[in-house]
């Protein structure tokens with residue numbers, strides 16, 4: 001039983017009368033695909049809410065129509081065109097200071113407005129920077145153009161707006177570029193849940209539907225089967241979490 005560690009963690013929360021908040025962010029959606037259908041079917045089957053980080057520039061009506069019938073799906077802003085502007089020696093970045101700050105913020109404003117119009121019922125005013133990288137100077141300018149939350153990968157640092165980070169990446173980018181080992185992922189999830197102290201922070205699962213192989217999809221299936229109805233945790237929508245962060249601030 002490789003899920004045992006996670007199950008034990010959840011059971012311990014129940015005995016303490018607490019529950020961990022979980023959320024899922026899936027990146028790089030632009031249009032309906034078989035891979036996206038597969039992810040949305042998992043959301044449906046287990047009634048788990050998901051947040052799609054949609055790339056504004058290339059997306060359009062087709063994705064809007066597809067998500068119209070999807071329940072429990074939120075949409076956040078994934079940069080503008082998911083284009084790298086960093087040099088060949090640097091890590092990839094769309095939202096660095098390789099271009100004037102106003103140019104970058106102008107694109108982020110355009111992305112915000114486009115997605116808000118395309119996805120009126122499920123839009124969340126949250127920025128998900130491509131490659132999880134954004135310059136602090138850009139972050140400073142986000143509240144003025146409407147953003148209320150930022151989501152990157154890793155432990156939360158301080159920011160001038162709510163942070164809703166992801167902590168467990170199910171893809172092994174440096175190795176197989178497929179799904180990571182399930183035991184490792186169950187252990188990482190349990191570890192983050194404990195570190196997050198239920199009631200104070202969330203545990204964010206990061207997925208990339210276009211890159212899911214059988215191992216990745218099977219992990220999500222197992223994770224949802226284990227957690228969807230466990231009283232030691234609850235799956236939350238980004239919309240609700242951002243709302244809560246706003247009222248707590």
Ligand SMILES: [Zn+2]
Pocket residue numbers: 027028078082130131
């Ligand atoms: Zn991306």
